[in-house]
Amino acid sequence: MLAEKNNFTITRMVRLLEVSRSGYYAWRGREPSARAIRREGIEQKVVWFHGDSDEVYGSPRILADLRADGETISRKTVAKTMQRLGLVGICPKRWKTTTIIDHADAYPGDAVKREWDTGALNQVWVGDITYLRTWEGWVYLATVIDAHSRRVIGWAIADHMRTDLIQDALTMALVLRGDRPARVIFHTDRGTQYASAQITAFAAANGITRSMGLTGICWDNALAESFFATLKTEFYYRRVWPTRARATRDVGAWIEDRYNRHRRHSSIGNVSPADFELQYSSQTAEVQLAA
Numbered sequence: 001m002l003a004e005k006n007n008f009t010i011t012r013m014v015r016l017l018e019v020s021r022s023g024y025y026a027w028r029g030r031e032p033s034a035r036a037i038r039r040e041g042i043e044q045k046v047v048w049f050h051g052d053s054d055e056v057y058g059s060p061r062i063l064a065d066l067r068a069d070g071e072t073i074s075r076k077t078v079a080k081t082m083q084r085l086g087l088v089g090i091c092p093k094r095w096k097t098t099t100i101i102d103h104a105d106a107y108p109g110d111a112v113k114r115e116w117d118t119g120a121l122n123q124v125w126v127g128d129i130t131y132l133r134t135w136e137g138w139v140y141l142a143t144v145i146d147a148h149s150r151r152v153i154g155w156a157i158a159d160h161m162r163t164d165l166i167q168d169a170l171t172m173a174l175v176l177r178g179d180r181p182a183r184v185i186f187h188t189d190r191g192t193q194y195a196s197a198q199i200t201a202f203a204a205a206n207g208i209t210r211s212m213g214l215t216g217i218c219w220d221n222a223l224a225e226s227f228f229a230t231l232k233t234e235f236y237y238r239r240v241w242p243t244r245a246r247a248t249r250d251v252g253a254w255i256e257d258r259y260n261r262h263r264r265h266s267s268i269g270n271v272s273p274a275d276f277e278l279q280y281s282s283q284t285a286e287v288q289l290a291a
Contacts, residue, residue, distance in 0.1 A: 042081055045069065050087045054258070056234040058082075058089025064270035090234050107195055111211035112187045116147035116223050117267075121280060122180045123148065125173065125208075127188045128224035129161060130231075132251065134241040139248060141231075142166050143255075144173040144186070147223055149280065150265050151273035152255050153177060157248045163193045167202055174206055187211040189221045230259070 011021070049065040050057055057065070059079040066073050082088070116124055124147040132139045142165045144154035154173030156165050170186070186208045188194040194212065203210050213221050235254050241247045261274045268276045 042066070042071070042073065042077075043085060045071070046078065046081050046087065047085060050082070053263075054234065055087075056090040057264075060266060061089075061264045061270065064264050107190055107212050108210040110187075110213050111185050111209060112213075114222070116187075119148065121146055121148050121277065122177055122184055124185045124187060125153070126221060126224045127166070127169065127186060127194070128221055128228065129165070129191060129193065130228040132157075132232075132236060132241070132247055134244050134247050136242070136244050139244050140165060141228075141251060142169040143224065143227060144169050145224060145227060146273075147187075149273045149276045150223075150227075150268055151260050151277060152227065155252070155255055157251060159244055161193065163196045163198045166193045166199055170199075170202065170206075170208070180207070182207060183209055185209045185211050187213070187221065188224070189213055227259075230263075231255075 045066060046062055049062050053061065059075055059082055062082065063073065063075045063078045066078065112124055116126065118124060125144050126147055127142065127144045129140055129142045132141055137159065139157055139159055140161045142156050143152050145151065146153050153176050154169040154171070156168035156172065158165050158168075174180075184207065186203060188211070190212050193199065194210075200210070202208075231251070231254070235258070236251070239250075259273070261272050263272055264270045265273065265276075271279070
């Protein structure tokens with residue numbers, strides 16, 4: 001009735017709806033209940049957190065945001081609120097195998113066996129290449145991810161798939177990490193760039209142990225594949241890319257800002273990789289002091 005008062009008289013509406021005129025005015029003057037106020041506040045926060053995630057978060061990550069903001073709330077309530085507001089998260093598409101192999105290359109064994117997280121940083125790094133389309137043609141992204149924190153510690157984008165692309169991503173990871181354990185496993189698929197003599201020599205010179213899964217089995221490099229699915233579904237496929245330069249700039253910014261520093265990951269306690277590494281460093285320091 002309140003919404004339609006400019007179109008119809010109150011007298012007519014109370015007669016058609018079979019309610020009392022005094023009851024309507026009593027309702028208008030009534031203060032909203034604590035429950036209604038809380039519901040409105042939750043809805044406003046859900047809308048804000050969903051928008052802040054670039055409209056990709058579903059109820060689990062929105063729940064984590066709300067709880068971090070001090071709200072005591074269940075996942076079911078968050079899911080119902082998002083449904084009521086017409087908000088939905090984004091889910092990755094199924095993987096496609098894009099690995100190109102050269103049977104003349106020599107492949108190291110699988111030193112990981114899908115056990116990505118060993119409980120510490122700089123134990124297992126995973127890498128892969130993906131294709132990104134622009135109006136000017138393809139660009140190619142190579143990444144290096146720490147399997148414990150899920151942080152992208154090295155990446156490189158170029159208009160070619162030469163082995164230099166892989167070496168550039170690894171060099172970035174080595175510079176970022178600085179001091180490392182004597183043995184770091186770098187796990188990839190059997191792409192010809194990863195099996196090349198150039199990467200073999202580079203890995204040996206920098207104390208990196210190479211590891212490779214089987215060809216055509218995406219689960220053997222699932223962690224790297226999962227990152228690319230997130231990148232494309234939550235960011236890349238939702239925009240147009242006229243130039244390679246814009247794709248290079250914006251993808252790099254998304255990796256460093258959104259993915260590494262803000263996006264919550266369910267596998268590491270619904271915090272960002274950067275926050276997870278800060279927690280890891282604090283816990284490690286406390287253990288060393290206690291010893």
